[in-house]
Amino acid sequence: MIPKEEILKALGEVKHPGMEDRSILELGMVDGIEQEEGKISVTLAFPRKPDPLKNYLTGAVKASLYRAVPGGTEIEVRTIVREAPKPKAPELTLDELRNVRHIIGIASGKGGVGKSTVAVNLAIALARQGFRVGLADADIYGPSVPLMTGTVGAVLPAEQQDGKEIIIPAEKYGVKWVSIGYFADPSQALIWRGPMACGALKQMILQVRWGELDYLLIDMPPGTGDIHISLLQEIPMEGAVIVTTPQKVALADVEKGVDMFRNKNINRPVFGLVENMAWFTPAEHPDEKYYIFGKDGGAEMAKHFDIPLLARIPLVKSICEGGDSGVPPALGSGPDGEAFLQLAAQLAARMG
Ligand SMILES: Nc1ncnc2c1ncn2[C@@H]1O[C@H](COP(=O)(O)OP(=O)(O)O)[C@@H](O)[C@H]1O
Numbered sequence: 001m002i003p004k005e006e007i008l009k010a011l012g013e014v015k016h017p018g019m020e021d022r023s024i025l026e027l028g029m030v031d032g033i034e035q036e037e038g039k040i041s042v043t044l045a046f047p048r049k050p051d052p053l054k055n056y057l058t059g060a061v062k063a064s065l066y067r068a069v070p071g072g073t074e075i076e077v078r079t080i081v082r083e084a085p086k087p088k089a090p091e092l093t094l095d096e097l098r099n100v101r102h103i104i105g106i107a108s109g110k111g112g113v114g115k116s117t118v119a120v121n122l123a124i125a126l127a128r129q130g131f132r133v134g135l136a137d138a139d140i141y142g143p144s145v146p147l148m149t150g151t152v153g154a155v156l157p158a159e160q161q162d163g164k165e166i167i168i169p170a171e172k173y174g175v176k177w178v179s180i181g182y183f184a185d186p187s188q189a190l191i192w193r194g195p196m197a198c199g200a201l202k203q204m205i206l207q208v209r210w211g212e213l214d215y216l217l218i219d220m221p222p223g224t225g226d227i228h229i230s231l232l233q234e235i236p237m238e239g240a241v242i243v244t245t246p247q248k249v250a251l252a253d254v255e256k257g258v259d260m261f262r263n264k265n266i267n268r269p270v271f272g273l274v275e276n277m278a279w280f281t282p283a284e285h286p287d288e289k290y291y292i293f294g295k296d297g298g299a300e301m302a303k304h305f306d307i308p309l310l311a312r313i314p315l316v317k318s319i320c321e322g323g324d325s326g327v328p329p330a331l332g333s334g335p336d337g338e339a340f341l342q343l344a345a346q347l348a349a350r351m352g
């Protein structure tokens with residue numbers, strides 16, 4: 001009998017040229033070694049059928065063993081196909097949401113209407129009114145929560161629990177924040193597509209130590225595509241708040257948003273509409289209102305879809321600056337912050 005170490009040593013010398021010249025042992029390709037008097041059988045496992053190097057590798061194994069063992073020993077190399085075990089994705093459960101009272105999607109028919117601005121300021125305004133609040137920024141196309149809350153680059157720790165990683169949210173301004181932006185470089189977020197994006201998003205909402213919350217807001221990606229439907233099917237959102245600007249052309253976008261929630265497979269209520277950029281007020285003339293996108297657009301839309309108009313948020317420089325500086329206006333007591341506090345009060349009154 002030939003000592004096993006010698007056989008292993010000979011096998012360790014066989015490198016796979018298609019796998020950065022790592023040895024077949026290291027690659028886990030040696031499935032079995034058997035010995036009987038005068039004969040050694042080695043079984044090589046290949047991950048997929050047409051490995052172009054199969055013949056080369058069986059030959060190389062034979063040659064290496066022939067060199068290592070006494071002359072006259074018969075060498076047999078068998079091959080089998082063994083699929084590499086796929087890493088099993090941990091089962092996502094709703095466990096972490098069990099102490100969350102209301103999960104509300106903040107949606108818009110299209111981007112740039114101020115959905116994130118409203119979501120972030122609404123979260124802070126609800127927290128200022130004594131509610132326990134979390135916000136998950138699920139906008140894979142442009143996660144803006146890190147910038148808007150001054151938490152860019154935050155590293156969220158994770159805890160292992162029953163073989164799952166549970167993310168600990170960032171906390172600032174009395175709100176728990178999680179953003180896809182903490183996990184991916186914003187330039188890479190754009191290449192996320194379909195199932196990959198959905199999986200990451202669900203994990204980012206479901207596997208978070210939210211604890212006890214009155215409100216969990218979900219800043220949804222703009223638009224009304226497959227990702228939205230999938231999110232709505234798997235995250236138990238109670239309903240939605242839709243953000244729009246007052247222009248007549250925005251009506252079609254709002255309609256898409258409303259339809260998405262009301263369609264028969266989803267069937268969730270739209271709790272209300274937020275009219276953002278309802279009018280422009282210059283900083284130096286706080287009493288003046290310029291209806292640059294038209295007057296009462298939001299009220300008309302709300303009537304058209306039979307949903308309440310929860311708030312009208314003015315277009316003011318401080319809101320834009322607050323977004324860029326990471327200090328949202330809902331923290332302050334100016335008229336801009338007041339608009340968000342009123343929105344929070346309106347929503348809370350409806351949700352009970
Ligand atoms: N009411 C407002 N007044 C001034 N600027 C605003 C207002 N709402 C949004 N903005 C600015 O408009 C831009 C787009 O807003 P954002 O919330 O990121 O939109 P969305 O999430 O819908 O894409 C941001 O720069 C934001 O600061």
Ligand SMILES: [Mg+2]
Nearest residue numbers: 115116139144
């Ligand atoms: Mg946004």
